[in-house]
Amino acid sequence: xxxxxxxxxxxxxxxxxxxxxxxxxxxxxxxxxxxxxxxxxxxxxxxxxxxxxxxxxxxxxxxxxxxxxxxxxxxxxxxxxxxxxxxxxxxxxxxxxxxxxxxxxxxxxx
Amino acid sequence: xxxxxxxxxxxxxxxxxxxxxxxxxxxxxxxxxxxxxxxxxxxxxxxxxxxxxxxxxxxxxxxxxxxxxxxxxxxxxxxxxxxxxxxxxxxxxxxxxxxxxxxxxxxxxxxxx
Numbered sequence: 001x002x003x004x005x006x007x008x009x010x011x012x013x014x015x016x017x018x019x020x021x022x023x024x025x026x027x028x029x030x031x032x033x034x035x036x037x038x039x040x041x042x043x044x045x046x047x048x049x050x051x052x053x054x055x056x057x058x059x060x061x062x063x064x065x066x067x068x069x070x071x072x073x074x075x076x077x078x079x080x081x082x083x084x085x086x087x088x089x090x091x092x093x094x095x096x097x098x099x100x101x102x103x104x105x106x107x108x109x110x
Numbered sequence: 111x112x113x114x115x116x117x118x119x120x121x122x123x124x125x126x127x128x129x130x131x132x133x134x135x136x137x138x139x140x141x142x143x144x145x146x147x148x149x150x151x152x153x154x155x156x157x158x159x160x161x162x163x164x165x166x167x168x169x170x171x172x173x174x175x176x177x178x179x180x181x182x183x184x185x186x187x188x189x190x191x192x193x194x195x196x197x198x199x200x201x202x203x204x205x206x207x208x209x210x211x212x213x214x215x216x217x218x219x220x221x222x223x
Contacts, residue, residue: 004152034211041198041216042114043153048211088152095166096207098143100152 002027006089006101014109017079021104023089024071031096033065033072036088038103043088046074079108114139114203114215122221123191131186131218133201141165142184143212144176145200153200159184160207188220196222 007022023033032050036043047056049065049072056063060079065072076083086103093099115134123129135142141160145153155168159178173189182203188195198219202212 036214042200042214045211045213090152096141096143096158096160097155097166097168098145098153098202098212099155100145102150102152 002091002093002099004089004091004099004101006087006104008104009102010105010107012107012109013079015080017108018075018077019079019106021074021076021087021089021106022071023073023101025089025091025099026070027091027093027099029094030067031092031094034090034092034098035063035072035074036090038086038088039084046087048092076106079106081108081110084108114201114213116199116201116215116218118218119216120219120221122223124223125191125193127191128187128189129191129220131188131199131201131220133184133186133203133215135182135184135201135203136213139203139205139213140182141204141206141210141212142178142182143202143204144184144186145202146170146195147198147200147217149197156186165207191222193222196220 035046047063052067090098090100143158144156147153157167178184198217200217202214204210204212
């Protein structure tokens with residue numbers, strides 16, 4: 001059965017800290033891996049990763065994929081209270097089906 | 111550019127009833143996927159529509175059905191509602207199949223009493 005596992009489940013940090021969120025997967029027919037941020041309702045798209053070893057960056061956020069070891073990490077540097085959210089990792093299969101992990105809840109305190 | 115919009119935002123139903131949820135895809139997007147997100151869980155894939163045809167289905171019973179219209183908007187219908195159907199129902203659209211990110215609407219919060 002296809003599965004995506006995220007860790008940690010929950011993380012509490014202070015503003016300015018750097019955090020690393022983990023995502024491992026076991027799926028058949030991998031196409032790409034996506035990261036989303038979910039604050040209240042709609043998950044908002046952060047990154048799509050298709051190739052191993054190529055870091056994607058957007059401001060203080062960055063992500064990389066390792067297709068040999070079947071995992072990805074999402075890094076957030078100099079965290080701010082606005083980064084508080086649930087971060088979802090999802091794998092897109094060749095069937096165009098998205099398989100989500102349970103998410104990591106990040107809380108950033110001033 | 112208009113994003114993905116869903117209606118209604120909240121809905122309360124009782125067991126055994128039927129419900130229809132609606133989704134307007136983002137401009138230029140012809141693919142719509144529906145997800146169920148229970149409290150504390152990641153979204154679970156229900157099914158996907160591409161150019162008005164179903165293009166894949168997750169592990170949901172037949173009482174979950176859908177439609178996609180010529181303007182690429184979509185409906186999710188659930189018959190014989192059960193308590194476990196209480197969840198946030200998310201719609202996502204993308205600009206075709208393949209390696210294209212899906213963009214989500216705010217969802218419909220469905221509560222079954």
